[in-house]
Amino acid sequence: MKLDFNHIQAAHCENGVTMSLLKNIGVQQITEPLAFGIGAGLFFVYIPLLKINNGPVIAFRTLPGLIFKRTCKALGIPVVRKKFRSKEAAEAFLNECLAAGHPVGCQVGVYYLPYFPKEYRFHFNAHNLIVYGTEDGNYMVSDPVMEHTSTLTAYELERVRFAKGALAPNGQLYYPKENQIVTNDQLKKGIINGIDKNVRSILSFAGPIAGVNGIRFTGNRIKKWRDSLGLKQAGLYLAQLVRMQEEIGTGGGGFRYIYGAFLQEAHAYVPNDELLEISKTFTASGDLWRTAAVQAAGIYKGRIGSQEDFNIMGDYLLEIAEMEKKAFTALKNIKWR
Amino acid sequence: MKKEDVPQDLGALGKITKEVCYVTDESGKYTTQLSDGWDVKITALDTAWQDVEERIAATKQKVLNKDASPILFFMEKGLMDIKILAGYTGFWQWQVKRHLRPEVFNKLSGTKLQKYAEVFNVSVHDLQTMTVNEA
Numbered sequence: 001m002k003l004d005f006n007h008i009q010a011a012h013c014e015n016g017v018t019m020s021l022l023k024n025i026g027v028q029q030i031t032e033p034l035a036f037g038i039g040a041g042l043f044f045v046y047i048p049l050l051k052i053n054n055g056p057v058i059a060f061r062t063l064p065g066l067i068f069k070r071t072c073k074a075l076g077i078p079v080v081r082k083k084f085r086s087k088e089a090a091e092a093f094l095n096e097c098l099a100a101g102h103p104v105g106c107q108v109g110v111y112y113l114p115y116f117p118k119e120y121r122f123h124f125n126a127h128n129l130i131v132y133g134t135e136d137g138n139y140m141v142s143d144p145v146m147e148h149t150s151t152l153t154a155y156e157l158e159r160v161r162f163a164k165g166a167l168a169p170n171g172q173l174y175y176p177k178e179n180q181i182v183t184n185d186q187l188k189k190g191i192i193n194g195i196d197k198n199v200r201s202i203l204s205f206a207g208p209i210a211g212v213n214g215i216r217f218t219g220n221r222i223k224k225w226r227d228s229l230g231l232k233q234a235g236l237y238l239a240q241l242v243r244m245q246e247e248i249g250t251g252g253g254g255f256r257y258i259y260g261a262f263l264q265e266a267h268a269y270v271p272n273d274e275l276l277e278i279s280k281t282f283t284a285s286g287d288l289w290r291t292a293a294v295q296a297a298g299i300y301k302g303r304i305g306s307q308e309d310f311n312i313m314g315d316y317l318l319e320i321a322e323m324e325k326k327a328f329t330a331l332k333n334i335k336w337r
Numbered sequence: 338m339k340k341e342d343v344p345q346d347l348g349a350l351g352k353i354t355k356e357v358c359y360v361t362d363e364s365g366k367y368t369t370q371l372s373d374g375w376d377v378k379i380t381a382l383d384t385a386w387q388d389v390e391e392r393i394a395a396t397k398q399k400v401l402n403k404d405a406s407p408i409l410f411f412m413e414k415g416l417m418d419i420k421i422l423a424g425y426t427g428f429w430q431w432q433v434k435r436h437l438r439p440e441v442f443n444k445l446s447g448t449k450l451q452k453y454a455e456v457f458n459v460s461v462h463d464l465q466t467m468t469v470n471e472a
Contacts, residue, residue, distance in 0.1 A: 011357040011369075033359070033367070053416065054388065111416070119349035119382060123421050147354045147371075164424025165417070239384040246378040248356055252338055257359035261367035283361060287338060290377075297377040300384045 002133035005103045007142040007149045011251030011258060012061075013128040015041070016144020017105045018068045020130055024103055025179045027075065029187055032251075037262030038074050038190045039067030040197035042255055045210040046218045052166070053122055055240035058218070060254035062201070064126035064167065068105065068174060070197070074190035075182050081174040087158050090171030094131060097175065103132040103142075107172040109163025115143070115150045120248065125167040131157070145248050188269045192336050195266075199332045202324065212325040219317030226310045235300035238313070242293045242300075253286025260286065274334055281327040285320055292316035340370050348374035349382070389416065400467055406442030407467040408433070411457040414469070425456045 005024055010016025010032045018035040036042075040062065047057040061067075072079045084090035097104045109125040110116050133140040139157050141150045152160075161171045205211040218241075225234035245254040251261075260282035267275045295313045298304040340360040350356065351373035360370045396413045399405045412422050423430045428449075435441050436449075447461070454461045463470065 009357055011359060053385070054392070055385070115353070117349040117353050119386065122416055145354070145356065165421035168424065236384060236388055239381040242378055242381040243385065246375065247382070248350060251357060251359040257338060257367075260361075261359050264367050279367075280365070283338075290338065293377050297380055301380055 001098065002135065002140060003098065003101060003103050005130070005132040005142065008144070009147055010144040012036070012249040012255070013144050014064065014067045015258070017128045017130055018071050020142065020144065021103060021105055021176055022071070022075075022077070025077070025176045027077075027180065027182045029182065029184070031265060033258050033262035033265050034187070034191070035071050036067065036255070036258050037198070037266060038194035039071040040194045040201060041067045042198055042259045043201060043210070044212075044214045046214050046221070047209060048221070054236075056237050058241055058244045060245055060250060064107070070194070071190070072176060074193050075186055077180055077182075078177040079174060080177050082172065084171035087162055087171065090161060090173075091154065091158060094173060095134070097173070098131065098134060102175045103130050104173050104175045105130055106161055107169035108160035109165070109169060110160070111163060112156070112159045114152070114156055115146065123163070123165045125163050125165060125169055184269055191266045191270055195331055199328050202328050203332065212321045212328070215317050215321040215324065219314040219321065222317065223311050223314035226305075226307055231305050234310070235302070238296040239300045242296050245289055246293060253289045256282050256286030256289060270336070272334060272336075274330065278327050278330050281323060285323045285327065288316060288320050288323065292320070340368065343370045343372050344375040345373040346376040346379060348379035350374055397467070403439050406437050406439045407464055408442060408453055409437050410467055411453070411459070411464065415457060422456070426452050428452070
C-alpha cells in the first residue's frame with residue numbers, strides 16, 4: 001500500500017519532514033525556509049563541559065523536534081506524537097497510521113541507516129524521515145536530505161527507530177492529525193510569532209553560552225584553544241565546529257542562509273521592506289561563517305597554526321556575533337501592524 | 338553565497354546524494370542549488386575519522402597490554418560509548434564498565450559474551466581474540 005505522497009528534497013531533515021507533511025495535508029504555501037522560520041529554528045550554543053564523539057557540543061539550531069512542534073502550533077494544526085516501549089507496538093501503530101492514510105514522521109538514529117554513506121554513520125539519533133507506504137513487508141521511506149526515496153525492511157526500520165544512546169528515539173513518530181487549509185493571514189501571524197520567538201532565543205538567552213553571547217564566547221575561547229588544548233586537539237575541535245556548521249542539513253553557513261531565505265519569503269506575507277534588508281545581513285553572516293570555516297580548515301589540515309591564526313579565527317566569530325546581534329535587534333524593533 | 342560560488346567537490350556524501358544549498362541569484366533573490374560537497378567539510382570529516390582510527394589503534398594496544406578487555410576495543414570500533422553499549426546490550430552501565438576489566442571479562446558467562454558478540458556483529462571467538470573480519 002502506497003500513500004499519495006510527494007518526495008521533496010530539503011537541506012535539513014526536520015525542516016523537510018515538516019514541510020512535506022504539511023504540504024501533504026493541504027498547506028500549499030509551506031516551504032523549507034518558512035517551516036524553519038516559523039519554527040524559530042535558528043540558534044547557537046556551545047556547551048564546553050559536554051562532549052559528543054570526543055568533540056565539543058556545538059549546535060546552530062534549536063533542539064530536535066521543536067521546529068515541527070512550533071510550526072504546527074503557530075499554524076493551529078493539531079499533532080499526534082507518540083513514543084513506545086515495545087517494538088511491536090511501535091510497528092503496529094505505524095501500520096495503523098499508514099492504513100488510515102497518514103504519512104508519518106519518524107525520529108531515527110543514523111548509525112544503522114543502510115542508505116547513508118558509511119562515513120556519515122555516527123551514533124546520531126535526531127535524524128528524521130517520513131514513512132509513506134508498505135510493500136511486501138518493506139517500508140517506503142522519504143528521507144528529506146536524499147535526492148530520491150528509499151526502501152527499508154521492517155527490521156532495518158525497527159533498528160533505526162530504536163537506536164540507543166543520547167536522544168534515543170524510542171520509536172517516536174508524529175504527524176498532523178487532519179487535513180487543513182491555512183490562510184495567508186494565519187501564515188502572517190505564524191511568521192511574526194516565529195521571528196519574535198527567534199529574537200528572544202538569540203538575544204535574551206540567559207547565560208553566556210547561547211545565542212549571540214554564545215558566538216562571542218566561542219570566539220574568545222577559540223583564541224585560547226591553541227594553548228589549552230594543544231594544536232592537534234584544537235584542530236579536532238575546529239573540525240567539529242565546521243561539521244556542525246556545514247554538514248548535511250544546514251543549507252550552508254550554519255542555517256544562516258535558510259534564515260535569509262525565510263525573511264525574503266516572509267516579505268510576501270508581511271510586506272515590510274526592512275525584512276529584505278535584514279535578510280541581506282543574514283546572507284553576509286552566512287558568508288562570514290564560511291570564511292571562518294576556510295580559516296579553520298587551514299588549521300586542521302595543518303597548513304597554518306600560529307597563535308595569530310587562532311586569533312583571526314576567533315575574531316571572525318566576534319564579528320559574526322556583532323552582525324547577528326544587529327540583525328536580530330533590527331528584527332526586534334520592527335513595528336508589526 | 339552566490340549561486341555560481343557553490344562548491345562542487347565530490348565527497349563521500351556526494352557519491353550517494355547531492356545536497357541542497359540556499360544561495361542568492363544575480364538579482365539577490367534566494368533560490369536553491371545542489372552541491373556535490375565542499376573540500377573544507379570533507380577534510381573536517383576526514384580529520385574526525387583519523388582521530389577515530391588513532392583511538393582504535395591506541396585501544397587495541399591497551400587490550401594487548403591487558404589494561405582493558407576486548408569489549409573496549411569493539412566499543413571504540415563501533416563508535417560507541419558506555420551508554421550506547423549498555424543500551425544495545427541491555428546491561429546496566431556499571432556492568433559494562435566492569436566488563437571492560439580483563440579479569441572480569443575472562444570470567445564472563447557464555448550468554449553474556451553472546452550478547453556482546455551479537456551487538457558487535459562478530460563471533461564469540463572473534464570477540465575474545467579481538468579478531469576483525471572486514472566485510
